Amino acid sequence: MRPRVAIVYNKPVPNQYYDKVEERAVGSILDSVEAVHHALLESGCSIVRVPLLPPLEQLSKNLKNLTADLLFNLFEGFAGYPETEAMVPKIASKLGIPYTGCSSEALSLALDKARTKAILEEWGIATPRYQLLNPETIDKFHLSYPCIVKPCRQDASHGLSENSVVDEFAALEKQVELISNIFGREVLVEEFIDGPEFNATIMGDSKYTVLPISEIDYLLPAGMPRILTFAAKWQPDSLYFQGTEVVCPAQVSDSERKGITKTTVAVFKLLCQEGYARLDMRLDGEGQLNVIEVNPNPDISPDSGAARQAKAAGMSYAQFINRIVELALDKGSR
16 A cells, blocks of 8 residues: 655745746745645545645654655745754654654754864765855965865755855955855855766665766856856746756766766765765866765756756656655664
8 A cells, every 4th residue: 555645845935035047946945845746646645735834843743644645845944944854854853753855953063064164074975175164264274276165064965156266355255244144144155166067966864876977077168167056946037057068977987987886875874874875076186086965855847957866867756756655664664
C-alpha cells in the first residue's frame, strides 16, 4: 500500500524584505509543490498539501494534527527568516513522523556558510579562504583580491550580483555595507576562484548515489564576473540569465569525475549523512577542487539542476521523487 503523504511548504506571502523579482523567486515553491504532487499521484500515493504560515508556534500544531505516513518537506523557511527552514524536520523528528530530505541539524549548518567552511577546513577539504566582516570591521580585511562578497546566511543566490566580485578596497567596502544592511550584520568575504564550476547532487543514507555532474558554462561579456547570480536564476531578460548555460553530463575526464564524486560523498557524509543535497565546486588555478557551497534539500522542481541530473541518470521525474520518498521511509523504519 502506497503511503499517505503530506506535502509541507511555506506559503508565499508579500514581504517588505523582498523586491518583486525576489518575490517571484520565493513564489517558485508553488511550482515544486505542483510537480511533486503530480509525481506522487503517478506513484499511487494519497496526498494532502499543507501550506505553512507564521507564527512558529502554529507550525508545530499544524504538523501534530496531520494524519500522514510521511512529510514531503519542501519548506524553505518563512520569508525574511531563512533560519526557520530547519523547523519542519526538527518538529517531525520530535513527533516521530518520517520526512524527506536532510535533518534540521544539516539545514541549520549549511545556512551558516562560515561555520560550514570552518568544518570543511578542519577536515582537510579545500574551500576558498574567507573572512566574516561588517562595516565596522572592514579594516581587518586580509585576503587576496579578487574576492566575492556574499550574505552569510542566505541561499538561492540572494545578494549575488555583478558587483559581488571586487578587486579593490573601495568596492569591497561598498559591497560589504550593502549586503550587511540588507541581509544581516556579518558578511562572508571569500577569495574568488574563477576556474571551471561544477555541481553534483547526491542521494542516500548509508549508501550514496551521486547523479551525473553538471558544469556551469558562462558565455558572458568581458568584465562580467563568472558567477551564478540571482539574475542568472530569476531574470530571463538579464545578460546573466542568457549567458549562463548548464552542461549535463559535464564533459570532464575520468580523474576529474572521480575527484568530484569523491569530494561530494565525503562532504555529504560529514555534513548531512542522509537525504539529498547539491554541492557546488570550482577548480582553482592549480587544479585543486574547492567546495563553494553545500545545499541540503536543494530545488527539485522539474527544471532544477537536481532534476536535470536525475534525468541524465535515466530517471523520470516521478522516479526521482519516488526515490526521495523511499529514502525517507527507509530512514523512518530504522
